[in-house]
Amino acid sequence: MYVAVKGGEQAIENAHAWLAEERRGDTSIDELSIAQIREQLALAVNRVMAEGSLYDPDLAALAIKQSRGDLIEAIFLIRAYRTTLPRFGASAPVDTGRMACDRRISATFKDLPGGQILGPTFDYTHRLLDFQLAANGETPTARTRETTPVDVPHVAEFLNREGLIQEEPRDDRTPPDLTREPLAMPAERALRLQALTRSDEGFTLGMAYSTQRGYGRNHAFVGELRIGAVPVEMDIPELGFAIEIGEVTLTECETVNQFTGSKTEPPQFTRGYGLVFGQTERKAISMALVDRALRWEELGEDNEGAPAQDAEFVLYHADNIQATGFLEHIKLPHYVDFQSELELIRKLRRDAGADAQMEAAE
Amino acid sequence: MTDHAYNFAYLDEQTKRMIRRAILKGLAVPGYQVPFASREMPMPYGWGTGGVQVSAAVMTMDDTFKVIDQGADDTTNAVSIRSFFQRTAGVKTTTKTADASVIQTRHRIPEEALTEGQILVYQVPIPEPLRFLEPRESETRKMHSLEEYGLMHVKLYEDIARHGHIATSYAYPVRVEGRYVMDPSPIPKFDNPKLGDMAAIQLFGAGREQRIYALPPYTNVVSLDFEDHPFEASKANHACGMCGAEHSYLDEVIVDDAGGRMFVCSDTDFCESRQQAGHMGKDAA
Numbered sequence: 001m002y003v004a005v006k007g008g009e010q011a012i013e014n015a016h017a018w019l020a021e022e023r024r025g026d027t028s029i030d031e032l033s034i035a036q037i038r039e040q041l042a043l044a045v046n047r048v049m050a051e052g053s054l055y056d057p058d059l060a061a062l063a064i065k066q067s068r069g070d071l072i073e074a075i076f077l078i079r080a081y082r083t084t085l086p087r088f089g090a091s092a093p094v095d096t097g098r099m100a101c102d103r104r105i106s107a108t109f110k111d112l113p114g115g116q117i118l119g120p121t122f123d124y125t126h127r128l129l130d131f132q133l134a135a136n137g138e139t140p141t142a143r144t145r146e147t148t149p150v151d152v153p154h155v156a157e158f159l160n161r162e163g164l165i166q167e168e169p170r171d172d173r174t175p176p177d178l179t180r181e182p183l184a185m186p187a188e189r190a191l192r193l194q195a196l197t198r199s200d201e202g203f204t205l206g207m208a209y210s211t212q213r214g215y216g217r218n219h220a221f222v223g224e225l226r227i228g229a230v231p232v233e234m235d236i237p238e239l240g241f242a243i244e245i246g247e248v249t250l251t252e253c254e255t256v257n258q259f260t261g262s263k264t265e266p267p268q269f270t271r272g273y274g275l276v277f278g279q280t281e282r283k284a285i286s287m288a289l290v291d292r293a294l295r296w297e298e299l300g301e302d303n304e305g306a307p308a309q310d311a312e313f314v315l316y317h318a319d320n321i322q323a324t325g326f327l328e329h330i331k332l333p334h335y336v337d338f339q340s341e342l343e344l345i346r347k348l349r350r351d352a353g354a355d356a357q358m359e360a361a362e
Numbered sequence: 363m364t365d366h367a368y369n370f371a372y373l374d375e376q377t378k379r380m381i382r383r384a385i386l387k388g389l390a391v392p393g394y395q396v397p398f399a400s401r402e403m404p405m406p407y408g409w410g411t412g413g414v415q416v417s418a419a420v421m422t423m424d425d426t427f428k429v430i431d432q433g434a435d436d437t438t439n440a441v442s443i444r445s446f447f448q449r450t451a452g453v454k455t456t457t458k459t460a461d462a463s464v465i466q467t468r469h470r471i472p473e474e475a476l477t478e479g480q481i482l483v484y485q486v487p488i489p490e491p492l493r494f495l496e497p498r499e500s501e502t503r504k505m506h507s508l509e510e511y512g513l514m515h516v517k518l519y520e521d522i523a524r525h526g527h528i529a530t531s532y533a534y535p536v537r538v539e540g541r542y543v544m545d546p547s548p549i550p551k552f553d554n555p556k557l558g559d560m561a562a563i564q565l566f567g568a569g570r571e572q573r574i575y576a577l578p579p580y581t582n583v584v585s586l587d588f589e590d591h592p593f594e595a596s597k598a599n600h601a602c603g604m605c606g607a608e609h610s611y612l613d614e615v616i617v618d619d620a621g622g623r624m625f626v627c628s629d630t631d632f633c634e635s636r637q638q639a640g641h642m643g644k645d646a647a
Contacts, residue, residue: 008441079402084368182397182572185500312498322570325407326487332409332439335613336432336469336628340531340550342614343596348525 046278052078114152199318216306262300388576393538412567433628558583603645
């Protein structure tokens with residue numbers, strides 16, 4: 001006997017209570033603190049800040065805790081929170097030339113002013129599970145020494161002096177704001193970069209990788225990768241000048257790409273650019289490669305039809321909050337549409353005589 | 363209880379103003395998809411964020427709000443959206459179609475005719491009727507501005523050539539006031555005839571795709587068809603097992619594991635009202 005289903009409200013409440021319990025896990029195990037997540041899962045925190053478009057390590061850590069470590073869910077929490085925040089104004093553009101670099105490497109020059117600084121990187125670690133960490137987490141402290149801050153000029157500037165790299169035109173217009181205006185095509189580069197810096201790391205990595213394997217090939221050298229804190233300044237109208245309101249850690253990647261020239265441009269190196277919140281170098285490098293691939297039109301290159309050259313394809317599918325929402329919505333009831341499909345298929349089968357054939361076969 | 367940490371109906375007034383402008387533009391150009399700066403909502407994209415933003419923008423304290431999903435007030439996502447507005451706007455809610463001033467819906471138009479003064483808000487997943495013929499937004503916008511709808515007619519014609527029928531059973535495209543081809547959201551084509559000449563305002567919100575469109579009251583809306591293959595609103599050829607209604611859209615429910623099934627109204631309020639009025643279907647206890 002059919003009874004109309006009631007009690008969705010109760011079911012939702014119960015599901016939430018169960019979820020809260022599962023999130024906590026075994027209560028005989030100590031609870032994670034926000035500070036522990038912030039300090040010890042810093043790269044997860046960085047990803048959540050980058051793709052959530054909100055620089056706040058404590059909130060990102062809270063989101064990670066609340067989402068049980070599901071980073072896309074954590075990013076979603078941050079985005080939904082961010083969108084409600086009032087806007088006081090915009091900062092002055094950050095000057096990454098003034099970055100206090102924790103890490104700064106160039107793959108194009110063996111040595112260069114400012115030096116190569118490896119910094120805290122996994123790069124040359126052997127990926128062997130460290131069972132010491134399972135026994136106790138104590139680590140030896142790293143050696144330190146006093147240094148005097150030196151200028152760390154951008155690598156691309158050296159090439160620029162020789163005229164070997166494409167000049168980026170200066171543009172003082174206020175860029176469009178992706179979070180306040182609907183994405184419109186064609187998207188100018190400032191808007192593309194905005195979308196890419198908050199795009200899903202996995203998607204961006206896949207797109208970048210595809211250019212390396214020949215889909216819109218554009219051989220990229222990491223001209224420079226730098227990670228460190230930069231001051232954020234803001235003009236205060238009452239004061240009439242800009243003051244420093246804080247600092248953010250950024251990862252910046254500038255690629256130098258081969259370019260043999262086109263109908264409109266002479267042979268020269270070209271650039272791809274990535275700038276991402278936190279220490280997030282996989283994302284920053286990926287972003288730079290995808291940025292470069294998307295620039296085919298302005299450089300007069302051929303459109304090979306590669307996915308990474310297709311701004312509509314990349315930008316409309318790079319946002320994991322949009323993607324996961326739409327993907328997962330197919331869990332919602334669709335029985336009305338499904339019913340109309342059932343009727344249609346039955347009708348088409350009747351017309352095609354399929355039912356009769358089946359009966360004959362039986 | 364209203365959650366005072368947030369503005370009335372969650373969105374800040376600036377955002378509501380931006381959405382209302384898009385709605386007004388949509389009403390002025392019926393069927394035209396107006397881009398709007400959709401916000402991240404505290405529920406996922408694809409779960410009605412467009413509808414929620416439109417509802418939030420039109421809602422006032424005096425409104426009575428109803429939410430249906432698949433025609434039902436008690437499906438989980440309808441419950442969730444209703445409680446969202448109870449919490450953030452503190453408005454009255456109802457399951458009675460006639461008592462509601464704003465009705466948010468997913469995939470259905472209520473059976474009971476709506477009246478002047480009511481607003482029907484649709485949740486829209488893919489607002490672009492041409493999307494599956496042409497994936498590029500830049501192209502489809504051009505096609506709309508040039509009124510270039512040949513591709514759609516070719517698709518429908520190919521269906522007829524191949525299957526003898528137009529093989530679209532929901533989200534069936536319509537033409538609005540002889541101008542824009544519009545996606546009515548994934549309502550079954552059974553509901554299409556109700557779109558035209560409706561007394562209520564119809565608003566369509568697509569959050570992820572950042573589009574709003576609208577049908578003002580009494581708009582001319584025609585489902586696409588051919589003279590020799592006229593549009594036909596179809597439903598399961600049964601009466602409701604619970605209330606006996608013969609002209610309502612039906613859900614098919616599997617009742618045992620031997621292939622037994624029954625048909626019931628998808629519009630739960632309509633069905634219950636009929637049962638209370640003494641109508642009884644063949645499967646009613």
